[in-house]
Amino acid sequence: MQDTKFTVAIHILVMLAASDKNLNSTDLANSVGTNASYIRKVMAILNEHKIIASQRGKSGTQLLVSPAKLNLLDLYQAIEGTDPHIFQFHQNPNPACPVGRNIKQALFPFLEDAEYQLQQALKKDTLADVINRLTNLERSRHNESRPTD
Amino acid sequence: MQDTKFTVAIHILVMLAASDKNLNSTDLANSVGTNASYIRKVMAILNEHKIIASQRGKSGTQLLVSPAKLNLLDLYQAIEGTDPHIFQFHQNPNPACPVGRNIKQALFPFLEDAEYQLQQALKKDTLADVINRLTNLERSRHNESRPTD
Numbered sequence: 001m002q003d004t005k006f007t008v009a010i011h012i013l014v015m016l017a018a019s020d021k022n023l024n025s026t027d028l029a030n031s032v033g034t035n036a037s038y039i040r041k042v043m044a045i046l047n048e049h050k051i052i053a054s055q056r057g058k059s060g061t062q063l064l065v066s067p068a069k070l071n072l073l074d075l076y077q078a079i080e081g082t083d084p085h086i087f088q089f090h091q092n093p094n095p096a097c098p099v100g101r102n103i104k105q106a107l108f109p110f111l112e113d114a115e116y117q118l119q120q121a122l123k124k125d126t127l128a129d130v131i132n133r134l135t136n137l138e139r140s141r142h143n144e145s146r147p148t149d
Numbered sequence: 150m151q152d153t154k155f156t157v158a159i160h161i162l163v164m165l166a167a168s169d170k171n172l173n174s175t176d177l178a179n180s181v182g183t184n185a186s187y188i189r190k191v192m193a194i195l196n197e198h199k200i201i202a203s204q205r206g207k208s209g210t211q212l213l214v215s216p217a218k219l220n221l222l223d224l225y226q227a228i229e230g231t232d233p234h235i236f237q238f239h240q241n242p243n244p245a246c247p248v249g250r251n252i253k254q255a256l257f258p259f260l261e262d263a264e265y266q267l268q269q270a271l272k273k274d275t276l277a278d279v280i281n282r283l284t285n286l287e288r289s290r291h292n293e294s295r296p297t298d
Contacts, residue, residue: 003237004238006237007239007256011242011249011252014255018247030246031242031248032241032242032249033241072259086235086267088152088153090181090182090183091153091182092181093160094180094182099160099163099164099167099283100181101290103156103160105286106163106279106280106286107156107279109282110221110278113270113274114267114271115267116270117269118235118263118264118267119263120266121259121263121265121266125259125262129259133255133258134247134248134252134255137255138250138251
């Protein structure tokens, strides 16, 4: 995975969960630090997976899923597909060679297990966990910057 | 990670471990199913990390590490760097926004933990494990293709 769609999606969802104002793609782009068309591309994916409801032309985008029920694996797979292939296999090993004809099958279980462990880790964390941590971080910033009397 | 250097590196190392002949980049490219220059690029990385010893102009490449002592994480990090960034962060969140100024720090521990779990899974498997599985696969192919009498 080489693009930022996943972390941008999380950013968007945190914004939607945290704000009581209607936010459009320009507002979101301003916070994410990208252009509105990239935001709309990510929102289209979230829309398609019924994580948000956003209609072109209508103002306001709604979060359809409770943050505590949206785990990071579901979100990752919504963005990247259910088989995101962290490890890319070479496609044309030589079937006439004993190594070439077996390498994929020999190696696949090890790489698949590693990806599975990553997925299980993402699965235990939710959007609500990210929001909680973010809220605590923001709160401690305020406490730090408050003058002591 | 979007290229195939990691699985190609494993393929090369299995070949070197399994063969008692001197193999050059053309032999290896023929088994991997790619061109010799891509093979030399991967071999240069393996060389640099003292996993193999291969000298341009001299024939023969040697494996410097015992397959049982080379785990897949060490190899992955040799190829991709020690911080391969499965998850790409958007680079310019807005510091004037409470979400923008905290999102990276809020999200990072969750993503870092997921990458750590993937790494731990890779760490427990070695090149020798891949070779053993490959040897068993090749053996069962032979048994299947042997006519029953």
